[in-house]
Amino acid sequence: MGNKFKPLFISVLFVTCFVSLSFIDPPKYRDLNKNGKMDPYENINLPIEKRIDNLISLMNIDEKAGLMFINGTLINTDGSIDKKEGATGMATRIPSARDLIVNKKMNHFNYWQAPGVKELAMGYNAIQKVAEESRLGIPVTIASDPRHYFSNNVFAMEANGFSQWPEQLGFAAINDPVLTQKFGDIARQEYLAVGIREALHPMADLATEPRWPRVSGTFGEDANISARMIEAYILGFQGKQLGNTSVACMTKHFSGGGPQKEGLDPHFQYQKGQVYPGKNFNYHLIPFEAAFKANTACIMPYYGVPTDQTSENVGFSYNKDIITKLLREKYKFDGVVCTDWGLVSDTHIGAVIWPARAWGVENLSEIERVKKIIDAGCDQFGGENCPQYIVQLVKEGKIKESRIDQSVRRLLRQKFILGLFDNPYVDVDNATKIVGRADFKKLGEDTQRRSMTLLKNDLKLPLSVSNKLKIYVKNVDFKIASQYGIIVALPEQADIAIIRLNTPWVPLDTDNPFAKGFHHGDLDFKGKDLEDVLTLCKTVPTIVDIYLDRPAVFPEINSSAKAVFGNYGASDAALLDVIFGIAKPEGKLPFELPSSMEAVRNQKEDVPYDSKDPLYAFGFGLHY
Template sequence: MTYLHKTLAVAALIGLVSAGWPVPPVAPVRDLNKNGKLDPYEDPKQSVEARVSDLLKQMNVAEKAGMMFINGTVINDDGTIEKKPGAQGPAAMMPTAIENITERHMTHFNLWAVPGTRAFATGTNAIQKLAESSRLGIPVTIASDPRHYFSSSIFGMAADGFSQWPEQLGFAAIGDVKLMQQFGDIARQEYLAVGIREALHPMADLATEPRWARVSGTFGEDARLSAKLVEAYVRGYQGPTLGPASVACMTKHFSGGGPQKEGLDPHFEFQKGQVYPGKNFNYHLIPFEAAFAAKTAAIMPYYGIPTDQTSENVAFSFNKDIITRLLRDKYKFDGVVCTDWGLITDTKMGPAVWLARAWGVENLSREERVLKAIQAGVDQFGGENCPELVVKLVNDGKLSEARIDQSVRRLLRQKFALGLFDNPYVDVEKATQLVGKPAFRQAGEAAQRRSMTLLKNDAKTLPLAMGKLKIYLKNVDPTVAAAYGSVVEKPEEADIAIVRLKTPWVPVETQNPMARGFHHGDLDFKGKEKEEILTLLKTVPTIVDIYLDRPAVIPEISVGAKGLLANYGASDAAVLDVIFGKARPEGNLPFELPSSMEAVRNQKEDVPYDSKDPLYKFGYGLRYPAALN
């Protein structure tokens, strides 16, 4: 029995079971090879390596090349996977999974915008069914960016039915390793239910540059705290070893993407190299060492150039000193290394062209960029669907098939370990019952409340008395707030005001719409917005809650507020529960809050907690009285 026939037979049985049909008993097939040994697909005692080797021998160059690329795809609201008229979003502009599987032999996809749980699970099954019909029936690995954070940002997907938790910064504020692993385990279950088998996270980067647009995805600026949480995070998703009940983690962005010059992000051409004025390169490796201890399945390097840290000033994924000498040789990492998205091909974005992030090798052709990354030690290209370039390199004798076999072996090993070859399908009905089930939602909501960080409580104003106060609101849903007190229309009518703010940012002047959405720039409130806030603080006693996706600069607001809280992704109900004492704030700042923009500009991008005279130091957080019920 060939591998293809076995795959189809198993898939057919799975299809019958999924459809609710009774399945007749089937006698096990026990194939012997020419040496009288059991076929590796039939003997459960055979190692993953034996199965990988057997399949690798059956693959042609085009099929191997297809495995080395992962890009976005779409699932429609009805669970279908073809492109529909009027489709929106990045994936809608790309070839469908249908095209990429049948024409490019791709077997890895990531999902951005997705429909509800039923259509999501139906769509991943449709993708697997299509993959089953390919020559070798190699199942697809579905990957996703984070989907569990309450605050949807440009870097995270909307929760859409999943349980909702604070961002990574919120877990750092709580600092509870057991909670971190519990989150990973719950998120793992919800991912598995809809067919996601690879998490394009966690971020192990350190937020040592407060202006960086990706601070919200980190565990803050302290390497030791980040390391503890990264390790627990990976263990929650993967378990003690990668197996059929695991979601593989792609920890990013090696070797640490935090030290960005002036906080500008290397997704774009205005920032190509990160800097190390404090000579602190090794500090940023500490969280990755924890990820290795937890056996993270994959690693993603970042976009920028580690300026003057290696023998060649080229970006991480093209840098052999980083990928081979540091990651492979020093740390002995033999998992998958996948580039960040879009290093090879320019992308049209309306009137603008989003340049490929080939920093340091801009002069190379697309084919030459692919070759250089593979020679550096990369296994897979994110955000690209051009396997024909790998095929051409092999056919032209510039790249050996033995070298791509090394990468394909790692990719196949992961698929086999995850059990995708044994059963890539999900139970749609069970998915609708498990994703976002009450216990999961309650755990996420409790974490939102625990992560709240109390920075100021003038005259022990907090917690407020339930149902006794007239409340003026700004940026809070009055329907939610009505359960806590009497909502009034004007601040002059109120006993107390509650205002929710977000850390300021300044869009970069560019035609690229993606770049304009990144939270770059200064961290302080300015002009009319600042004046309106300070006027309110002078008019009525005010409780300020601020969402910290980056460390805000708020000295005047801190002085004027009666109470000051920070959140890292929390609902109005979560914030109000803490303000009115139904829940306790347990968070500590995962980074310092600078006292001025001058202090921000004078600090070193690669060094933690080094701004002059911070308004609130790293680790700061007040508590309510112990006697509070």
């Protein structure tokens, strides 16, 4: 653990105060031998597999079961980790790390609530201290969804001081593996500074179904570009080999979550299976093959049922054909396989019940679901706090403890390789110097600009910054825009207009607040939203910028606007710098932009760039 002695210091201590060693309280694994006695020399320099053997021999079934679960916890705004009296909202539903470590024997967490950088590091150290005080002192692994994206993606955590970059789509638009690896290395350093040792990314899914709400998290619809980006991304986070300065990548969602039927996401019960009308299942494996080449530490399967692709129509994590036969046997993957969140038990959000994503096995009990997931070949349960089921299964002889030990070994191996057993703590002051470092931020901002995709340029951009140019802006910060010209209140007063739009979406008709945040549904502009933009375009020469978290359908706007940009997460300053020639757009579309919703509905969910007569083809992008 973190305050364990370094080898040289151990030697000095052993010589000068040997007797005192027997009174260190509490003894931790690093200094334990098989008999549970202190021995500062026996284990510290042994090969990792021997250290794992030793630790497994000391663990009881409760500790082994706890290791196989990962779920959310919180850090308060002051860096503390226990629940506050009078807490409201999500904070009332999030279990404390102390509770999960002490009562559930868990030691893998992701954050559902986190403060600023200094407090994040403080809270992380506090969590590790609680873990150190447990019977064996097994250190905690903290995982995280992306924290670096400039976006409103439902899965992107608030940046809170981290450098800000475009989403994965932006890197695909630039198509520069060297840049992608550099991003991974910078994100690694920032994660490492606050104790995040596992990235719940990248997404290797392909955006072959334009209506899917998670398109923004992908590298687009082309398997080969995605494969290049995936390999570079993982190398940036992990290095060529996983080690004590790495952040382990959990590449997702095996074997490809993109081809969802009509784009409806299987997070929710409205659609439980993905489809392959183009018989293109293997195409979606190509980015994962690149992840294996880069030695991704972990794999996460998705929720949906790969309809009629395996011997039974059950969700990926329940599917032995997918996890054991394909992932383990064909691809020889021996890293950690962790389910996506919430496959076993229902989630209660106030009066709303969000059903467990147990698609294809809804009739199984919770404990039967746990068994089926383990039998399929998975090692860890995401978003669940029920290790008691594994304990019961082993005690009843329904799962052999030797099978549990296989998963425990994989999970412990990752902790050992990451160096968590040697020093899990972080330097709080150093964290504030690393996270959001000036050069990190600058490269992130430069990358936002490079990723901008120019689709139409009848205005002969770039413009020149001028104190005479009258600009009308909508959905753009007035203060930032005023640095480029004179901001006017009405379109009729302007020489040009600049408007930023989001790709349309239709909220699901549901009481589930999380489901309402998913961008499902049609991609085209309709009604007043469309008329307002067209009126602006008729009034003044207009530059339109669209946030392409999914492929927008906008033929009328495209015809009326004088210039059109697409972005994948970029600030107002990034857009304006490109419009005014301070930076240049380099992006090319990572997916095609369909010409109509009819074309969207007629394309095949599993096939790339196959809509009829797209407005803009895959790979299109103008430069200047």
